[in-house]
Amino acid sequence: xxxxxxSANRDKRTDGxxxxxxxxxxxxxxxxxxxxxxxxxxxSAEQICKVIIDDLRSHISTQKVCDDITLVVLKQL
Numbered sequence: 001x002x003x004x005x006x007s008a009n010r011d012k013r014t015d016g017x018x019x020x021x022x023x024x025x026x027x028x029x030x031x032x033x034x035x036x037x038x039x040x041x042x043x044s045a046e047q048i049c050k051v052i053i054d055d056l057r058s059h060i061s062t063q064k065v066c067d068d069i070t071l072v073v074l075k076q077l
């Protein structure tokens with residue numbers, strides 16, 4: 001499990017998110033995950049999770065998910 005410490009929001013995730021591949025075998029990646037979280041930091045942790053999962057599903061399109069997708073977002077108050 002990894003932690004992103006780049007902003008006031010913290011995410012706990014497994015590699016299933018960052019290593020999810022699209023039809024072109026491109027990884028979702030930590031940079032994309034961080035960008036999506038940062039762009040929605042004004043929202044609640046629950047909303048950030050939903051946006052990330054929706055974006056991840058859009059990225060993988062019709063690819064079969066072969067790994068877990070686990071994400072927890074914590075917001076610092």
